Amino acid sequence: MADSTTPSVxxxxxxxxxxxxQGEPLLRMRGIGKSFGAVRALSGxxxxxxxxxxxxxxxxxxxxxxxxxxxxxxxGPADEGEIFVQGQSVKITSPQVATRLGIETVYxxxxxxxNLDVVGNLxxxxxxxxxxxxxxxxxxxxxxxxxxxxxxxxxxxxxxxxATLSGGQRQSIAVAKTILRNAKxxxxxxxTAALGVAQTRQVLNLILRLREQGIGVVVISHNLADVFExxxxxxxxxxxxxxxxxxxxxxxPEQVVGAITGAEFGAILKTNGTSEGSNxx
Amino acid sequence: xxxxxxxxxxxxxxxxxxxxxxxxxxxxxxxxxQLLRNDLGFLPVLLTLIAIMxxxxxxxxxxxxEPRNLSELLQxxxxxxxxxxxxxxxxxxxxxxxxxxxxxTLCAVVMGILSERNGLPAxxxxxxxxxxxxxxxxxxxxxxxxxxxxxxxxxxxASIGYAGLLLNLLNAQSTLIVHNPDITGISGSATSYLTDxxxxxxxxxxxxxxxxxxxxDQRGRRKAGLRTKSMPQLIGQIILMVVVVEGALALFESxxxxxxxTAILFSLILVVWLVLTKTPFGRHxxxxxxxxxxxxxxxxxxxxxxxxxxxxxxxLAAVGGILAASHQNAVASQVSTTLLLQxxxxxxxxxxxxxxxxxxxxxxxxxxxxxxxxENGLALKSQGSEVQQMVEGAxxxxxxxVDAVVRRAQxxxxxxx
Numbered sequence: 295m296a297d298s299t300t301p302s303v304x305x306x307x308x309x310x311x312x313x314x315x316q317g318e319p320l321l322r323m324r325g326i327g328k329s330f331g332a333v334r335a336l337s338g339x340x341x342x343x344x345x346x347x348x349x350x351x352x353x354x355x356x357x358x359x360x361x362x363x364x365x366x367x368x369x370g371p372a373d374e375g376e377i378f379v380q381g382q383s384v385k386i387t388s389p390q391v392a393t394r395l396g397i398e399t400v401y402x403x404x405x406x407x408x409n410l411d412v413v414g415n416l417x418x419x420x421x422x423x424x425x426x427x428x429x430x431x432x433x434x435x436x437x438x439x440x441x442x443x444x445x446x447x448x449x450x451x452x453x454x455x456x457a458t459l460s461g462g463q464r465q466s467i468a469v470a471k472t473i474l475r476n477a478k479x480x481x482x483x484x485x486t487a488a489l490g491v492a493q494t495r496q497v498l499n500l501i502l503r504l505r506e507q508g509i510g511v512v513v514i515s516h517n518l519a520d521v522f523e524x525x526x527x528x529x530x531x532x533x534x535x536x537x538x539x540x541x542x543x544x545x546x547p548e549q550v551v552g553a554i555t556g557a558e559f560g561a562i563l564k565t566n567g568t569s570e571g572s573n574x575x
Numbered sequence: 576x577x578x579x580x581x582x583x584x585x586x587x588x589x590x591x592x593x594x595x596x597x598x599x600x601x602x603x604x605x606x607x608x609q610l611l612r613n614d615l616g617f618l619p620v621l622l623t624l625i626a627i628m629x630x631x632x633x634x635x636x637x638x639x640x641e642p643r644n645l646s647e648l649l650q651x652x653x654x655x656x657x658x659x660x661x662x663x664x665x666x667x668x669x670x671x672x673x674x675x676x677x678x679x680t681l682c683a684v685v686m687g688i689l690s691e692r693n694g695l696p697a698x699x700x701x702x703x704x705x706x707x708x709x710x711x712x713x714x715x716x717x718x719x720x721x722x723x724x725x726x727x728x729x730x731x732x733a734s735i736g737y738a739g740l741l742l743n744l745l746n747a748q749s750t751l752i753v754h755n756p757d758i759t760g761i762s763g764s765a766t767s768y769l770t771d772x773x774x775x776x777x778x779x780x781x782x783x784x785x786x787x788x789x790x791x792d793q794r795g796r797r798k799a800g801l802r803t804k805s806m807p808q809l810i811g812q813i814i815l816m817v818v819v820v821e822g823a824l825a826l827f828e829s830x831x832x833x834x835x836x837t838a839i840l841f842s843l844i845l846v847v848w849l850v851l852t853k854t855p856f857g858r859h860x861x862x863x864x865x866x867x868x869x870x871x872x873x874x875x876x877x878x879x880x881x882x883x884x885x886x887x888x889x890x891l892a893a894v895g896g897i898l899a900a901s902h903q904n905a906v907a908s909q910v911s912t913t914l915l916l917q918x919x920x921x922x923x924x925x926x927x928x929x930x931x932x933x934x935x936x937x938x939x940x941x942x943x944x945x946x947x948x949x950e951n952g953l954a955l956k957s958q959g960s961e962v963q964q965m966v967e968g969a970x971x972x973x974x975x976x977v978d979a980v981v982r983r984a985q986x987x988x989x990x991x992x
Contacts, residue, residue, distance in 0.1 A: 390874075405868060405872045406866065407869050407870065408932075409861060409864070409866075409933055410865060414858055418870070419862075420874070421855040421858060429858065432795055432796055432801060439595075449596055449597055450598065451802070
């Protein structure tokens with residue numbers, strides 16, 4: 295997918311129903327709406343995530359990115375709309391339901407226990423145990439190493455206490471946790487925020503590794519440079535609506551910025567094709 | 576942009592299977608100060624203990640080091656140690672239990688009344704006393720975990736309430752003498768020692784089993800391709816353990832043998848250590864103490880963990896009360912004013928953090944010995960309790976200060992990356 299190097303400005307590629315990249319999407323959301331009192335946080339948003347694809351979710355503050363992710367993660371269920379996981383209609387009412395459906399979210403705060411070692415964090419809450427109820431440390435360590443290896447993560451030791459690791463390594467462990475839970479779809483909330491250059495590279499590499507494993511990845515980010523490096527499609531939200539979708543191969547950051555801010559650059563913007571028609575100003 | 580992806584992909588996959596995850600060179604060389612704050616944290620405590628012991632040994636003309644005194648010292652600290660073990664569990668959660676001393680005395684009173692006034696057999700009285708301790712802790716836990724009342728308020732209220740309750744139970748009797756030979760036999764009579772065969776055999780057996788497990792685990796790890804300890808390191812560890820355990824046993828055997836209460840204390844430490852480090856329940860205690868939100872998101876039943884820990888803490892405090900009653904052949908109506916801070920102090924001096932998530936069951940040994948040595952040594956020098964209290968207060972404050980300073984230094988060094 296990365297062979298095309300000819301940027302054809304003005305084209306917006308968008309998987310129409312019936313001609314997706316690879317058949318049925320892992321996750322399809324249709325007409326998602328959510329209100330907080332009088333505030334309409336999301337209205338009529340569609341989203342589709344295919345296996346082995348990285349989707350970038352961008353938008354200005356208050357555009358509804360976090361709200362949308364929360365509806366997928368089960369933290370703040372949607373008021374209206376339909377969600378399909380692998381073609382099955384589902385209702386995501388709680389984080390547990392999301393986990394059961396193979397949807398895992400890595401929040402910015404990572405939710406790691408700093409005082410435990412890497413293995414302890416990877417298996418927290420689902421420790422492998424022998425029939426006697428004793429933890430099978432060696433087995434957990436071995437499987438943990440396998441997952442970390444598949445993500446190309448480098449650590450001083452898998453027995454290092456997490457507090458001693460760098461930001462990028464901690465992010466890697468949070469992501470490895472989702473894989474150990476057999477995630478099919480991984481949502482990453484600002485994965486590169488507050489990371490240095492080398493660590494950002496490490497995390498971007500991690501995202502590509504997830505894609506290689508056929509996982510559908512949704513990345514929320516403010517950093518367009520990062521987004522353009524790893525993402526296949528960019529979905530732009532503005533004021534609770536999906537206003538544009540870009541195929542990253544044929545797009546410049548300026549076009550995306552234009553969509554985010556609402557300043558149009560020629561004819562590059564198209565609506566996302568919701569049945570309600572154009573939501574585009 | 577797409578070239579970058581290409582580069583990443585090819586660059587990544589060519590190294591994917593060949594390179595190992597663990598890169599020891601990533602580990603920064605630790606300065607000696609950092610080592611003292613992490614792996615060697617026990618060293619200053621050990622040196623302090625040795626300094627205290629040498630001081631008292633020198634100023635009491637060797638009286639302090641007589642096996643009789645050391646044996647007596649260990650029996651004196653059994654209650655502090657068992658209470659400290661319970662308090663350790665609570666501290667690991669980042670909570671505090673101020674009711675430990677009251678519960679200790681309350682449960683001793685329950686046992687005393689059941690056996691002396693109601694004539695229950697010793698073991699039934701002891702069992703019921705431990706159960707009432709557990710129940711009392713369960714109530715603390717319900718208020719703290721379910722109703723979310725700060726633990727220091729709940730346990731402070733409990734502490735005052737139970738001090739009153741035990742007076743009420745005693746019916747204004749100021750001291751209840753315990754006559755039951757089965758109870759005083761635990762730690763308050765001339766025969767309160769394990770037989771030589773049992774006293775030496777049991778710890779040695781436990782040690783051998785542990786060494787066996789270590790070697791078996793080493794082999795298993797090598798087979799599984801996991802990183803193993805170097806052989807000299809392993810052998811050094813084993814030799815150190817053998818020397819410490821057998822040395823302590825030799826010391827005991829040079830007097831009457833291993834005191835029952837010491838055997839009980841070490842068995843309890845062993846069990847708590849196994850639970851904390853080898854079972855998911857123990858790991859969850861550390862997780863809740865480290866990051867309660869992460870623990871909750873990981874699906875850990877945080878309420879259950881907290882209730883269980885407060886229940887265990889008070890049950891251990893009950894055991895401490897039984898040992899105290901047995902050692903003194905009596906149950907006092909007055910809650911010891913120093914026991915609570917001695918128990919918390921023993922845990923904190925040993926390296927259990929007041930802020931949760933850090934500390935080991937074994938660490939209370941050094942803390943308990945320091946507290947016990949101070950008390951014993953000052954008593955040998957015929958210093959009154961006023962000096963003891965001042966010294967213990969200062970030592971406790973010092974330990975808590977070190978804990979807070981270390982924690983701040985650690986958060987500084989980890990946020991710098």
